[in-house]
Amino acid sequence: YDCRNYASNSNSDILKTNKFTNSSAGGYSFLDRIYSRDSMTKKKVGQPHKALVHIKFNMPVKIDGTASLDEKLISTCVGVVVDVKLGLVVCERYQVPTTLGDALVTFEGAYLTTASVIFVHPFHLFSILQYDPRAVDESIVSELKLNPVPVSIGEVVDYFGLSMKQSRSMYLGAIVGSSESVHIKTSPDAKEKFIPRNFEYFVGTQNVSGLGGVFLDPNDHSIRGFNFHFFRIDITSGLQASAVFPFLEQIQVSLLSGKTNPVSQMKTLGIHLDFLPLADVIHALGMNMEWTAKMIESMDQYHRTVMVISQKLACVTQLYEHDVILSINGESVARISExxxxxxxQDFVTITVLRNGNVTEIKNVPTQLFSTLGTTRVAFCCGMVCQEVTLAIQFALGSEAKNGVYISSVFPGSPAKEAYVKTTGGLIIKEVNGDPVEDLDCLLDKVSTIKSGKNLRFKTLDIQDGNISTFSVQLDLQFWPIREMVRSPSTGEWSLNDISAFVGENSEGNVKNNVSEEAEGTWKRISNYVGSFRT
Incomplete structure (x- = not known):
């Protein structure tokens, strides 16, 4: 049987009875077969294996609630080459969560080159890398174009991916069984960790183990979706390629115009959306018949849900949690893509919401600016790795996370570690020696005036339980100088800068931006543990 011919004639039968897609029901199933690159792959879909690459990402320190320092800060995933001339690769954000790190890209399982992270979406589950196309021979790489049309239920797509050991490519035909917006709730024990927000995914009809891959249009082999394992359950869950398309297009235009940092910010609303059945909104929340008719008219038969605000940032003042979004700029909205x-x-939008049983129009709602580069500055103080409060924490804690500095990790053997500073779950520094800490600049200004050997008293907020606690740390600038790593906005490179360091026993104080040879040698020994910095 040809899967596509069967699907085009009997889509409804397949979706209702799962006939032909389940070999356990009896008979031979085309979809149960996985073909190697040397057989079915080249005949069916050309050579997309040359566009699939293996990515290894190495982080020097733990930031943004990622892997523990006790583990190897190395992650692996599948990437997809989407532009050969510019060297652009789309990959999974879970495994490539920040611009602070080095990426190694493997082509055809044999050829290695380095790459830099140039885009990290603040809400969605994808990042974009760039490698030097001059370093890769054209014969070992190809590109796959993105298709801006969302995948719909009943469509047939081709899945193409890499096996878990990257030893071979895999081909699989699949029929899209569902397509819906998804809400992933924040784990109570992991409020500091990134979770994807406000996105739409689709699910195919077959499962197979693998590292990840893409869903291709069977006609022109364009990318319809990315399999980035955001649930880590099955391989046929896909992120719509239409969500990636506008950002990739903007990056391509910027790079072709000669810009080093193509896209550093994006504007959207700082809200986290959940989805409720339309029937619940009508009967439990009291939506009137007029708006019920409008919402039904804007929906298709497969999606009878509406969007409700489950979380919001403190800077969003005109919208409230539990507001049901009915329309934006006069258009009824039911899908996340809309x-x-x-x-x-957009700078401002007009939003109509259902609030406490009443329909309210809110005009001139401002959007917020979000960085698409992730964390761009990290400071080291008393063995603590400090950064600005992450977006995930701001969503989880609201106004409590508006001010302060997040302690993302603590080095073993450091003064902070000896003071039993919490290393899991995360703390936010609120005060130093009784003075409030607004942000990272404020923290560095206060600690840089303290002499080596003196004590620092920190007042912190526990991210998990909200408890306030204090601890004291002795400042040891000889072995633990105060430094910062900063990403250059012009070149994209990271540099290691001195803030305050030990300058000898006879010194009356600390000198900013002046590090003795002894302190420099000590830091080199520390940096062997931290990792290699790009300076």
Whole structure:
């Protein structure tokens, strides 16, 4: 049987009875077969294996609630080459969560080159890398174009991916069984960790183990979706390629115009959306018949849900949690793709919401600016790795996370570690020696005036339980100088800068931006543990 011919004639039968897609029901199943690159792959879909690459990402320190320092800060995932001339690769954000790190890209399982992270989406589950195309021979790499049309239920797509050991490519035909917006709730024990927000995914009809891959259009082999394992359950869950398309297009235009940092910010609303069945909104929340008719008219038969705000940032003042979004700029909105089309990169929007049983129109709602580069500055103080409060924490804690500095990790053997500073779950520094700490600049200004050997008293907020606690740390600038790593906005390179360091026993105080040879040698020994810095 040809899967596509069967699907085109009997889509409804397949979706209702799962006939032909389940070999356990009896008979031979085309979809149960996985073909190697040397057989079915080249005949069916050309050579997309040359566009699939293996990515290894190495972080020097733990930031943004990522892997523990006790583990190897190395992650692996599948990437997809989407532009050969510019060297652009789309990959999974879970495994490539920040611009602070080095990426190694493997082509055809044999050829290595380095790459830099140039885009990290603040909400969605994808990042974009760039390698030097001059370092890769054209014969070992190809590109796959993105298709801006969302995948719909009943469509047939081709899945193409890499096996878990990257030893071979895999081909699989699949039928899209569902397509919906998803809400992933924040774990109570991991409020500091990134979770994807406000996105739409689809699910195919077959499962197979693998590292990840892409869903291709069977006609022109364009990318319809990315399999980035955001649930780590099955391989046929896909992120719509239409969500990636506008950002990739913007990056391509910027790079072709000669810009080093193509896209550093994006505008959208700082809200986290959940989805409720339309029937619940009508009967439990009291939506009137007029708006019920409008919402039904804007929906298709497969999606009878509406969007409700489950979390919001403290800077969003005109919208409230539990507001049901009915329309944006006069258009009824039921799908997350429509929401992004109407909101992204707008300065102001007009939103109609259902609030406490009443329909309210809110005009001139400002959008917020979000970095698409992730964390761009990290400071080291008393063995603590400090950074600005992450977006995930701001969503989880609201106004409590508006001010302060997040302690993302603590080095073993450091003064902070000896003071039993919490290393899991995370703390936010609120005060130093009784003075409030607004941000990272404020923290560095206060600690840089303290002499080596003196004590620092920190007042902190526990991210998990909200408890306030204090601890004292002795400042040891000889072995633990105060430094910062900063990403250059012009070149994209990271540099290691001195803030305050030990300058000898006879010194009356600390000298900013002046490090003795002894302190420099000590830091080199520390940096062997921290990792290699790009300076």
């Amino acid at each position: 929401y992004h089309r109407l909101v992204n990169n």
